[in-house]
Amino acid sequence: MEGSSSGVRKGAWSKIEDDLLKTWVQIYGEGKWHLVPQRAGLNRCSKSCRMRWLNYLKPNIKRGDFSEDEIDMMIRLHKLLGNRWSLIAGRLPGRTSNDVKNYWNTYMRRKVQSHNNDNNVKQQEVESTVKPHEVIKPVPRSLSKTSSLLQGKFISSSKVGVRETSAGSLLGSENWWETLLDDKEDNACNNKCFFDGGDGSLDLWDILFPLIVTFLHKVKL
DNA sequence: AAATAGTCCAACCGCTTCAAT
DNA sequence: AATTGAAGCGGTTGGACTATT
Numbered sequence: 460m461e462g463s464s465s466g467v468r469k470g471a472w473s474k475i476e477d478d479l480l481k482t483w484v485q486i487y488g489e490g491k492w493h494l495v496p497q498r499a500g501l502n503r504c505s506k507s508c509r510m511r512w513l514n515y516l517k518p519n520i521k522r523g524d525f526s527e528d529e530i531d532m533m534i535r536l537h538k539l540l541g542n543r544w545s546l547i548a549g550r551l552p553g554r555t556s557n558d559v560k561n562y563w564n565t566y567m568r569r570k571v572q573s574h575n576n577d578n579n580v581k582q583q584e585v586e587s588t589v590k591p592h593e594v595i596k597p598v599p600r601s602l603s604k605t606s607s608l609l610q611g612k613f614i615s616s617s618k619v620g621v622r623e624t625s626a627g628s629l630l631g632s633e634n635w636w637e638t639l640l641d642d643k644e645d646n647a648c649n650n651k652c653f654f655d656g657g658d659g660s661l662d663l664w665d666i667l668f669p670l671i672v673t674f675l676h677k678v679k680l
Numbered sequence: 681a682a683a684t685a686g687t688c689c690a691a692c693c694g695c696t697t698c699a700a701t
Numbered sequence: 702a703a704t705t706g707a708a709g710c711g712g713t714t715g716g717a718c719t720a721t722t
Contacts, residue, residue, distance in 0.1 A: 469692075470691075471716090472691090493706085493708085505707080506693090506707095506708085507692080509708075510690090510691070511690090511691085513709095514690075543710090545709080556709095556710075561688070562688095562689095564688095565689090682722105684722075685719100685721075686721090687717105687718085687719075687720090688716105688718080689716095689718105690715095691713105691714085691716100692713085693712085693714090694711100695709105697707105697708085697709080699707090700707100701704085
């Protein structure tokens with residue numbers, strides 16, 4: 460796994476490479492990843508540098524097992540968001556999307572195994588956490604002036620099973636996110652997830668607020 | 681002690697989205 | 702409107718480590 464035909468180094472990072480990358484980010488900050496390899500003296504591709512920083516070198520990254528609270532939060536968020544690992548990780552301080560994804564895959568495997576081994580009590584728990592569900596696709600990370608959202612179209616969501624709708628209905632009385640509350644099966648969870656707050660559980664406003672701020676900033680309202 | 685199987689996680693790859701031109 | 706390059710994301714892989722036989 461070391462090196463490639465293009466001459467860019469691959470595989471595990473050395474201590475020296477980590478130090479070079481850390482130094483670069485400490486001086487110049489995150490971003491401009493395409494400049495990092497050349498200017499930091501790293502024989503790595505920009506994506507590799509970004510990944511290494513975000514998943515391993517970034518300060519405050521938590522190591523070790525997930526706590527009960529984190530697992531509980533992860534299950535709730537996954538129920539709401541599906542495999543949107545970066546969004547889920549954003550609600551778990553110190554955890555990276557890669558951590559969450561890896562943990563979830565392991566967790567899923569264990570759940571499935573226990574499901575196969577024990578078809579009685581655990582079955583309901585397994586189904587409540589891993590069964591297929593309609594996934595809510597978040598609005599774009601930011602909106603350009605030419606965004607389809609601002610031009611009468613909303614996200615084409617066949618990929619994630621969300622009905623296409625118009626910007627009018629999106630911004631009007633039929634707020635798309637209200638449908639999040641329509642799932643009767645999940646009402647108990649939703650009530651707690653969205654509005655409980657304070658105890659570390661999901662607060663819908665915490666998700667929507669940054670998106671709204673971004674939106675208002677972009678359209679300069 | 682050696683061989684094999686299973687698990688975990690760091691890293692890579694391909695794709696999508698976005699912004700700039 | 703089309704093109705292009707950078708950034709970001711999720712799926713997948715492969716190697717290191719651990720447990721079991």
